[in-house]
Amino acid sequence: MAFEKIRGTYDLLPEDSLFFYTLKKEIEKIFELSGFNYVESSLLQPVEIFKRSIGSESDIVKKEMFEVVSNSQSIVLKAEETAPLMAGLSEKKILESSVFNKFFYFTKVFRHERPQKGRLREFYQYGCEYIGDFNKYMDGEVIELGENILKHFNVSHSLHINSIGCNICRKPYLENLKDYLRKEKDNLCVDCKRRVETNPLRVFDCKNEKCKKVTSAGPKILDNLCDDCKKDFEDLKDFLNKNGIDFIVDPDIVRGLDYYEKSVFEFVETGGKLGSQSTLIGGGRYRYKKDEIFKKEITGVGFAGGVERLVLSISEDVKEKFLDSSSLDIFIVHFGGETFKKGLEIIKILRENGVKSDISLNEGRINKLLSLASKKKAKYVIIIGEDELAKGKISLKNMKTSLQKEIILNLEDLLKEIKNGE
Numbered sequence: 423m424a425f426e427k428i429r430g431t432y433d434l435l436p437e438d439s440l441f442f443y444t445l446k447k448e449i450e451k452i453f454e455l456s457g458f459n460y461v462e463s464s465l466l467q468p469v470e471i472f473k474r475s476i477g478s479e480s481d482i483v484k485k486e487m488f489e490v491v492s493n494s495q496s497i498v499l500k501a502e503e504t505a506p507l508m509a510g511l512s513e514k515k516i517l518e519s520s521v522f523n524k525f526f527y528f529t530k531v532f533r534h535e536r537p538q539k540g541r542l543r544e545f546y547q548y549g550c551e552y553i554g555d556f557n558k559y560m561d562g563e564v565i566e567l568g569e570n571i572l573k574h575f576n577v578s579h580s581l582h583i584n585s586i587g588c589n590i591c592r593k594p595y596l597e598n599l600k601d602y603l604r605k606e607k608d609n610l611c612v613d614c615k616r617r618v619e620t621n622p623l624r625v626f627d628c629k630n631e632k633c634k635k636v637t638s639a640g641p642k643i644l645d646n647l648c649d650d651c652k653k654d655f656e657d658l659k660d661f662l663n664k665n666g667i668d669f670i671v672d673p674d675i676v677r678g679l680d681y682y683e684k685s686v687f688e689f690v691e692t693g694g695k696l697g698s699q700s701t702l703i704g705g706g707r708y709r710y711k712k713d714e715i716f717k718k719e720i721t722g723v724g725f726a727g728g729v730e731r732l733v734l735s736i737s738e739d740v741k742e743k744f745l746d747s748s749s750l751d752i753f754i755v756h757f758g759g760e761t762f763k764k765g766l767e768i769i770k771i772l773r774e775n776g777v778k779s780d781i782s783l784n785e786g787r788i789n790k791l792l793s794l795a796s797k798k799k800a801k802y803v804i805i806i807g808e809d810e811l812a813k814g815k816i817s818l819k820n821m822k823t824s825l826q827k828e829i830i831l832n833l834e835d836l837l838k839e840i841k842n843g844e
């Protein structure tokens with residue numbers, strides 16, 4: 423029976439799932455290399471967590487939440503990871519011991535937006551959080567991680583950074599900005615007209631061309647930083663310069679969510695693979711104020727990136743390369759009977775020795791089996807024939823060079839051969 427998929431969702435199936443899985447492992451390795459610990463919060467969350475953190479005026483809370491039917495509580499599907507993660511860390515008092523302060527995740531999130539290329543309703547995000555007050559090494563390390571991930575997959579990108587100041591310097595600036603936006607109200611979209619009063623900084627995030635024109639001609643927070651914020655921003659730029667990370671200072675990036683302060687940044691795809699949804703990674707420094715959900719004030723820096731967008735911006739060659747290196751080491755073909763039994767013996771030992779291997783459960787024409795091995799991208803094929811087996815030998819075929827040789831059945835030699843062949 424035919425049925426339709428839910429709009430903005432997809433199943434992870436071969437062959438897409440093969441690269442997805444590899445990508446996930448590679449990203450996790452990069453985070454682990456810098457001492458980040460894996461975390462993941464529950465998919466079902468009380469709506470309050472997002473109202474308190476992202477702000478009840480944000481698009482996410484106002485229009486993009488998936489509500490879950492429940493009798494007693496307002497439950498939504500997780501719309502982002504940071505806020506529920508902070509709530510969980512604070513609940514369990516994990517940050518108080520300062521043993522754990524670096525976290526990474528790879529998780530599903532849900533947003534009820536209009537689906538388009540690079541924007542789904544159910545999608546994956548990867549990201550990290552580094553907890554603590556501003557420190558150029560910390561903000562720098564988080565930005566560098568974003569850079570490393572994009573470089574790892576050879577994605578064309580540029581890094582845009584800005585500072586949106588702190589509580590002290592932002593207050594007078596926001597008054598200025600409000601005055602300016604009120605005068606320009608007729609040139610703003612309906613949403614932004616409202617934002618002028620509720621959160622004027624968020625007008626900078628509007629994708630409407632008219633609104634962009636207004637904000638780009640208006641006062642910028644970067645020109646109004648206090649001495650402390652100015653110094654922190656200079657320090658961060660200094661770190662990036664010393665570490666060879668190219669960046670563009672972009673005063674129009676504000677990431678207008680309630681909890682951001684000081685450093686904000688975006689990595690944007692520049693290879694033309696994403697169309698209008700070209701932001702690969704967005705992040706910044708934040709401060710969660712103490713309340714019923716966040717039991718203690720939490721400051722930190724982090725970022726999130728959409729996995730599907732990242733996949734779209736990676737070239738086919740690069741995908742191929744990663745898939746090749748993660749493919750099966752050995753595929754065993756046999757001719758039934760004793761040769762099958764021997765195959766099972768060999769595969770057990772190969773797996774015990776960490777060799778990624780599989781065996782055909784069918785006997786059949788050798789060409790058909792070899793073609794199957796090639797489709798599975800096996801690096802080697804072991805062929806166990808009756809005559810060879812009688813002499814205590816097997817054939818080993820290198821699928822890359824097509825060279826095939828008969829070798830004495832000895833596991834040590836076999837493992838050596840496979841390792842040398844690479």
Ligand SMILES: [Zn+2]
Nearest residue numbers: 588591648651
């Ligand atoms: Zn400041």
Ligand SMILES: [Zn+2]
Nearest residue numbers: 611614628633
């Ligand atoms: Zn607007």
